[in-house]
Amino acid sequence: MTWRAGRVSFDLGQGPMGPPWPNPWPMDPRLLPCALADLPRYTSYPTAVQFASDFPAATANRWLSELTPQTTLSVYIHIPFCQQLCWYCGCHTSVPNSYDRAARYVELLCSDIARASRLAGSGRGQLRHLHFGGGTPTYLDDLHIGEILEAVDKGFGLAGDAEVALESDPRTLTSVRARMLAGMGFNRISFGVQDFDFGVQRKINRLQPFSLVAEATEYLRAAGFASINFDLMYGLPGQSVASVTRTAKEAASLAPDRLAVFGYAHVPWFKKHQKMIADSDLPGVAARYDQARAIAAELAGAGYVDIGLDHFARADDSLAIAARSGTLRRNFQGYTTDVAGALLSFGASAISEFPRGFVQAARDTLSWSEQVSSDRNPASRGLHCTPEDRMRAEIIERLMCDLAVDYAAIAAAHGFPDTVFAGIHERLAACREAGIAELGEGSVRVPEDSRLFLRSVAAAFDAHYVAAPNRHAKAV
Secondary structure (H helix, E strand, O other): OEEEEOOEEEEOOOOOOOOOOOOOOOOOHHHHHHHHOEEOOOOOOOOHHHOEOOOOHHHHHHHHHOOOOOOOEEEEEEEOEOOOOOOOOOOOOEOOOOHHHHHHHHHHHHHHHHHHHHHHOOOOOOEEEEEEEEOOHHHOOHHHHHHHHHHHHHHHOEEEEEEEEEEEOHHHOOHHHHHHHHHHOOOEEEEEEEOOOHHHHHHHOOOOOHHHHHHHHHHHHHHOOOEEEEEEEEOOOOOOHHHHHHHHHHHHHOOOOEEEEEEOOOOOOOOHHHHHOOHHHOOOHHHHHHHHHHHHHHHHHOOEEEEOOOEEEEOOOHHHHHHHHOOOEEEOOEEEOOOOOEEEEEOOOOEEEEOOEEEEEOOOHHHHHHHHHOOOOOEEEEEEOOHHHHHHHHHHHHHHHHOEEOHHHHHHHOOOOHHHHOOHHHHOHHHHHHOOOEEEOOEEEOOHHHHHHHHHHHHHHOOOOOOOOOOOEEOO
16 A cells, blocks of 8 residues: 655655664663653743733733834744645644635735734834744645735734744655745745654644655755754654654755754643644653654764754744854744844734733634734733743743853842842752752753753752642653
């Protein structure tokens, strides 16, 4: 039996897991409690679980109107549609039964962008980063993507040298589409690769051979994209150290500029389609640790440098340069060079970040559509950050980006006394004993070989965190 994906076909019987692999990184038993902990990913602080469900839309409108010309902007566009649902996916997305639904969504999206632009008035700063995420943004046709770009540029004035990025499914990318996207102004693109092993691909309902991704990557280079990024995953059903090492090696052979390597978060109580993945197929925590270390070693051997918790980049990439210079940032898209003072996000479930706090749009597409069609702000959840929240957010971000932080200096810069962290050494005691945190006078450092446990150390500075089942993903 043969499976065919557009230009490529291969035998369904292939995809062996390969021979047992020697393990040069056995997990220290002291690390097991840290690895098993359910922890936030800290793409924001406070994290989204703290958002209030009764957040007033009037507050979101006021924050928009308070933007100043000195506040540089970043815009995120959420497209909650895919042609096929992958079983591992944790994103807010769906498979429409008709393209008409997507067309109507784009119409409303452009309307909401115009509404926000009117509220912001002429006081907003320059837009330097634009990111399309999802879902699969390239589910939309060129006409509708162009309409969104036009709405963003008309509403917020996209800078001529702005980074314009989108996420794409390599299975649907053609050479014509790549050239069209580049012609529209996109200069950075991300492919969801996850794993090249066919046995793993069958278990996650995402069939895409290496040759297809290689071909799509060449289309992007020929079209002139400035940066190509890959997403890989560990902890998927059926993965082994051998299979993820092969995937990392094959991915590196295509020379992407950046790679993000995420641990699969199995949350079937939250994402019902993940019930299609058998628990018995999932690697245990020690195996996940081994897989993450194996991928990192393979990418390091290919010339990539570690960035924060889970990103890798070429040494001359702007992300690596920012990491070396201490200017790396972390937001809802992961690690970035984006230093914007406000993130305006549009679309169902999208989260905006203002100097005063966070606003999340209605997660259900129908609810979002009803509000936008009535010319109302679709805000449904949010949080007004306190001065202490902002202080802790800076500490956690610097730790997640730099693997070290002078928390006493940051607290003082925000006007807080030494006593605010009087008990921090006790909160970090387990991390210190496990060897993943080195404590100084008002500072903490995570050793290079312990970066997988950054979230464990960051959690000590999280005043809102309460350990609870079925709330966050495993630390490793």
